[in-house]
Amino acid sequence: MSVSWEPTAAGVLRLPSGRLVRGRGLLRPVPDGPPPTFGLYLLGQEPPAMSWPTRWLRWPDFWLPTDREDARAALREVWERADSERVEVACAGGRGRTGTALACLAVLDGVPNQEAVGYVRKHYAPRAVETLWQRRFVARFSTG
Template structure:
């Protein structure tokens, strides 16, 4: 049996403006029921990774991204966010998560919304409406979304 096109592939997933889906969540909360993601992007420090990596039994990557701050390697973050968006566009069940699921996760979801066609300002508003009202918690996270490159930078 096939899933109707508008049903989320993961419980709690939200549909991006381009029709792809992503689930944003906090790692400190229990894993939602239902199927496991096909891929995940996890945002945090070594400590968060040590506490949660063993429970992530599907393909996933970690970005070194301290709480309330920005990724330590911005270029790598852009590459991985683009890759996550490509997986979602291809129909994979993807998720993004940090410790609480609000600031860093919301920042990445807003960047995915930019890749899905929204302006950065609209992406911040959209993320707060669809993911969490306090998503993108700091002014520097908001600036990072506003500077997120819509198109790949040439090599």
């Protein structure tokens, strides 16, 4: 039996394959519902401890991940886990870094790079992916 998010729950993005991933801001209250089974946290410093398995990706606010290869591996792990788990991706505010990561997940799921930011803005948050650098990161994100 797979464990997944409720498709209409706050912050949940449905990728074209049907995978569900929750994006959120850590500065906001935790949404109602079950906890994630795995979380990827995109912060400049180590996140607080959670009661579920996590992975931290060093990613300063308004910038890009400090290790691009680690970022690619972490995002691939999230995409794979989202097939059967409740996975969340979060940064402090839930828009820039989280939106960028979600757009990269959309690329992994088959959305063309040049359409991924629009996909996330339409299906997750209109102001996701905040900076030019973040948009370029998605445009150049490699699935290989």
